[in-house]
Amino acid sequence: MPEVELGELEQVVLLGILAQSDQAFSLEVRREIEEATGQRVSRGAFYTTLERLKRKGFVEWEVCQPRNARRKGTQRRFSVTTIGLDALRCTRAALHARWMRLDQALEEL
């Protein structure tokens, strides 16, 4: 399991891709994130995060058929790789451990 902690946006993007499962096209993923978090996500930040996750090997993509008539040009469908999943779990475990320590510290107060 990779010993990495993901940034917040990275986690959100990975979760967004997982939530869209086989409909994880970039536009859909960004909209899903905006809906889930209730916040606007800047296009630049979103695409560069995808690019970074790709370079780390946490996501992969394939070029597929445009999903509607309006779409002109290349369409990418994203998926989370095994190490991407591991990275998510790892991050969750690390955060969880920290929350646990915080809980203990609060109880001792």
Place this chain on the structure above:
Amino acid sequence: MIRRLAELILARTLPDGPTGESIRADLAEELEELQEKGSGAAAPWWYLWESMKLAVHFALFRLREARNRDRRRPERKHGGKGLMGSIGQDLRFALRTLRRRWVFTGVAILTLGLGIGSATAMFSVVDGVLLKSVPFEEPARLVNVWLTAEGARGAPGLVGRTWNRLPFSLEEYRTWRVETTAFETVAVHNGVETTLTGEGPAARITLGVGSASLLDVLGVRPVLGRWFLPEEEGDGTTLPANVTVVSYEAWVSRLGAAPDVLGRPLSLSGTPYTVIGVLPPGFRLRHLGMHWLGEDTRGFKEVWVPIGGQSLGNGNNLEAVGRLAPGVDPAEATDETLRILAQTGYDGVVRIVPRSEDETHALASPLVLLLAATGILLLIGCANIATLALGELQGRGSELSTRSALGAGRVRIVRQLLTESLVVGLGGTMLGVILAFGGTRALVAMAPPLPRVETVGVDLRVLVFATLLGVLASVLSGTVPAFVSARRSAAGMAASTRTASKRRSLLERWMVSAEIALTVMLLVAGGLLARSFQRLLAVDPGFDPRGLATVSVYLPGEAFGSMDELPAVYDELMAAVRGIPGVTQATAITRLPFPGLTNTNTLHFIGRDGGEDFTVGAQQLYALPGYHEVMGIPVVEGEGLTVGQARDSVPELLLSENIARKVWPDASAVGARLRIWGTEGRIVGVVGSVKRNALGADADPAWYASLLDRPAREISLVARTPGDPAALAARMRETVQGLYPDVPVRQVTTLPDLIFASAAQERYRTFLMGVFSLLATLLAAVGIGGVTARGIAHRMKELGIRICLGAGEEKLLRRVVREGLINGAVGTAVGLLVALAAGRLLGGLLFEVAPFDPSTYVAVAGFLLLMVGIASYLPARRIVSLDPARVLRAE
């Protein structure tokens, strides 16, 4: 307009390929949605604004990535120390990785070790025999000077190349020595045999004959005493002084290294000589022309005497060496020598050859061929390791991509893999040097007589050669995998694994085909040499060697009296040999075939029916009556040697068939008259021609006379047995020594052994080429097997699915083997084509086999395809035992 500007910005700043294209398509799609919602006028501006924001984001992203990369690779920015540190890191990492992959490491080191070891051992022989210059002062100016007789090329009695290596006569030398200015000094030398008596049992030893200038020309000084003076030479009318210079080795072994050896008497052939000097240890001087002692490969003469003595026969046997004057080129020296020799009546050609070249020219091509063969073997080894390493990369994919993801650049990964390959190369070199020590010894032990072979060994030059080979081999075998992996890691692992693996397996197959092509070349060379050797051994020597044993004896005058008393000694010897149990026949002759000794004499025939007189040069042989019958040489015409006539009656001679056919193609040779020994003799019979020097050469023209008519002191006894001739030879030695304890007995051997030994050069190169080509085949088989096994391991899932879908295992097996065979066929075809093109190089080494011998080519192709089939089949058998369910689960 605005939209076009935005698109321009995006095109310049977004990543290339599908990533950038799909982001642009995303933005375009959102733009369309906006326009559909009715914000038509603002939409282009929104588009431009978003494009600019994206551009800034990606520019910053790139900057950050670059900064991160630099932070991860600090060694790039800190000069030497960082580089050394990172090389050390590479080394440690390489050692760790190689230890973990010990099977690969072991196989690679073994393969390289074999290749480097054989190439190094072969190089040490080539270096010692061919490359190291002759061990004399300033070898560049040292030349051999030959007289040549174009007209004598192929004449009877002049065997092989010797027509252009004719020696000087004493008169020619003496004139030349006085007049030459093109040479600083000139000298002549020759070698004969003599009997040493008075120092232990009588011994036949080699005797060098040299002019007073010989050591000056060679640049050698005696270690004790002096060399001959000009006044000690004979000049044709007066005999030379009875002084002798002994070799260091004879001084030690025969004279007990006595410090007071100078002035001591030494009895050579019954004549007392005075020792005046001792030569330095290891002094060797070969005579290279035709010689009745046969080929002189060692050049070792135990003792030396001055020129001009009677032992030189007609004195026409002096090999000339000269040291060119500074600044004189061989062409000028040739012209001058011709001019001078013309005064003595010589009207032939003069040939000047550097001594080092002259000594080795006949050996160069077979030795270089063998060295090239080891080079090819090493190349096959490198290709093998490279394919192995390519296969290993597959298993190391995640390791390399992790390193790449952690920021290791392409250069760094290439360097890492090359470091690993250099470490393997170092291991291979070390193993190779160890093997080369043993291999060189084996090569020298097996070697036919080669000049200076005693100096062959693994020395610093050879070690440097081995090291260079090791580095070259590491780079050759490491480069391909290193760059493949670098391309792959740069291309990104996940996205293109399939293409990369396809590309790699294509590369692997190319390399295997190359290995097969190289193997084919070696096999063709080995096959041609083997066929040629087989043909050579099958040659009929002209007599029946089976069961023949021989010993040579020398009957010195001191013990056996005058020549007239020798026939009685022959009778005693023959009676004793015939008395040995198991001997069916026995005889004796002056020179047996296959030591290759020559002693040419000219026959002066009297023309028939008033025709002109003519001469024929041929080997003169004296044998006991019954010789031809014992040897199995047919008497073609007339009669054989019967009983000897009295010495003053009409000499009766036999001719070999090849002379008779050539001189009297339409008539009988029997009855021809000739002048010989001051009287008139006649030919009484014709006997079959016999090969005397080499199975591959034409039979030598020869004439025979009765040994009882012309007795000789040195004779070879021959006896035939239905049993073991080697045991008989030993018994013959015992018998002769029992009869005459002081007689030197030499050459205790059998005729089949002598014939076999005459093909020693051919046997040596055939054997070594055979070993090298079989090693190559083995390496290629390992390579093919490995690639097939990896290919199958890689395609397990595909094969599993196919089996699930009902494809028969047999069919899949056939498919895998067929793929292997296609590779094999491509490699074989290329190899055969190259071998065809290179076949000419072998031409000079082949006997009765064309370099393009179709049956060899077909046999090699068949053998290799069979090998490829087996090497593909064995690993492919796994398919049959495949459990598809398990395979698919494992995936």
